[in-house]
Amino acid sequence: MINRFLLAGPAALAPLLILSAPAAAQQGAEIKPIIDARLRYEAVDQKAVDADAVTFRLRAGAEAKIGKLSILAEGEGTWAPVNDYNAFAFPILDEQRRPQYAVVADPENIELNRLQLQYRDGDNALTVGRQRINLDDQRWVGSVGWRQNEQTFGAVRGEAKLGPVSADVTYAINQRTIFGTDAGPRTAFDGDFVFAGLGSKLGPVHAKLFAYLLDYEEDFFLANSSKTFGGFLTGALPIGGKNKLNLRLSYARQSDYKNNPFNYAADYWALEAGTALAGVNLAAGWEKLGSDNGRAVQTPMATLHKFNGWADVFLTTPAAGLEDAYLTVSRKFDGVKALPGLHANLTFHRFDSDVGDIRYGNEWDASAGFNLGKTGLLLKYARYNAKNFAVDTNKLWLQAEWAF
Known part of the structure; x- marks a missing residue:
């Protein structure tokens, strides 16, 4: 039941955001546009191959807030006017797979990047839908913000704080990768993923315990199914x-x-x-x-x-x-x-x-x-x-x- 809700959530949120925007404005809602553009030249020089890439990435969307509730929708597109590079480091039948060049993992791509519904009350929040998740220093979970196409997750995330103790728990069923919509089975990985953290700050000291349970469904990616406990x-x-x-x-x-x-x-x-x-x-x-x-x-x-x-x-x-x-x-x-x-x-x-x-x-x-x-x-x-x-x-x- 939760899986079906997560998968259907983004599709259901899109018309909701569009239809509710005029009414939200009349009710005094805050509507904030999202525009994020990046132009990059990347050159790679290796022994056998090299690459030259000029890519332009644009993210655009809006976030509507009504009280403690917000709805966010954002699209993402990457264009490569100079594409002398291999966008995919793995075998795939696609014109962006160019093994005569070195890899620059920024394929041309147009996709929905984020589509989420969030309820936030101070430090306590519940977020549902396709979302950006950056945990701590991003050593275990992050959005891969350096690449042009962002990594996002279809997930339910809960954040809470009680005194000096904070908790952050996510259940995700989908990892949407940086390789975009033309990457075949590597466009997104399905599975059951749990990210859990419990931390506390006391003066200049910050301590946190975490657990990451990754259960992938794709046969070729099963070697990455793991459980990690630490702090x-x-x-x-x-x-x-x-x-x-x-x-x-x-x-x-x-x-x-x-x-x-x-x-x-x-x-x-x-x-x-x-x-x-x-x-x-x-x-x-x-x-x-x-x-x-x-x-x-x-x-x-x-x-x-x-x-x-x-x-x-x-x-x-x-x-x-x-x-x-x-x-x-x-x-x-x-x-x-x-x-x-x-x-x-x-x-x-x-x-x-x-x-x-x-x-x-x-x-x-x-x-x-x-x-x-x-x-x-x-x-x-x-x-x-x-x-x-x-x-x-x-x-x-x-x-x-x-x-x-």
Whole structure:
């Protein structure tokens, strides 16, 4: 019964939003337009193939609020005036599958992105329909916002807060991927997915326990069915004057679930420490996606571009697992009036296996950006130097983004 309601919900909400808009306006409802545009050039240089992509993505829609109730509808379209790239990294009979080029996972696409009904009362909320879900740092569940086509979920999500304790529970039946409407069976994955979190903040300390139960229906994707239980702890320690040492520790245990053909139980660890010195932000960290019995920790719903290097070499964790030791230096230049919002970032990664003592390689990532009015401009570069995994990969991005 819940499954049928979730599937029918988006279709039912569309005419409701359209028909109710004039009446809502008369009743004093707030109607907010949604416009989000992004123009990007992406270049990829690998040993055997390269790619050049110019893509333009537009999201447009509206959200109508009447008291504590809101209805949101949003469409998404991506156009590629320069399409010398392979939009699909997997075999599929489609004109956007161009294996003579390197992969840029931004296929041309027009689709419904979000269509949801929400009731919110302060920190308590219930959201039903196709929705964006970004949990914590998006290591386990996220919208993959870096790619042009967003990942969304057909789900029921409940959020509640009682004193210092907050709860966030989602039941989803559909993961709509970044590959768009022409990706065949990879357009969306069906299943039974539960995301649950219970957290509390006490002063500068934030602690949270989480559980992710992923039960996929597609036969070719069953290896990603897993159960993950863990938590994280963040806090800040004074180290003299106004300086603080920001700390984050996360641990999880992942194992096979339901019809996963693998039998494994592997650990996930993440440690990070950061501080600011003379206006420069410094951070050092180590992340391990462990391996057991030939299967490593996988995060198929994560915003993967945020982790393990911008070259996206490790979107799927190697069977021997992955250890990522990294150092980041960043700064915001608030005093540059001609370039408001100017910021720069430089990160170095060293990649190794969890088992087998395999040196995967290292990577340099750099970015700089600033604002021109409501338009954000960004330059990014990634250079992965391969050792015993994948191939040398260079990527360059030039981007302009505007949101209303």
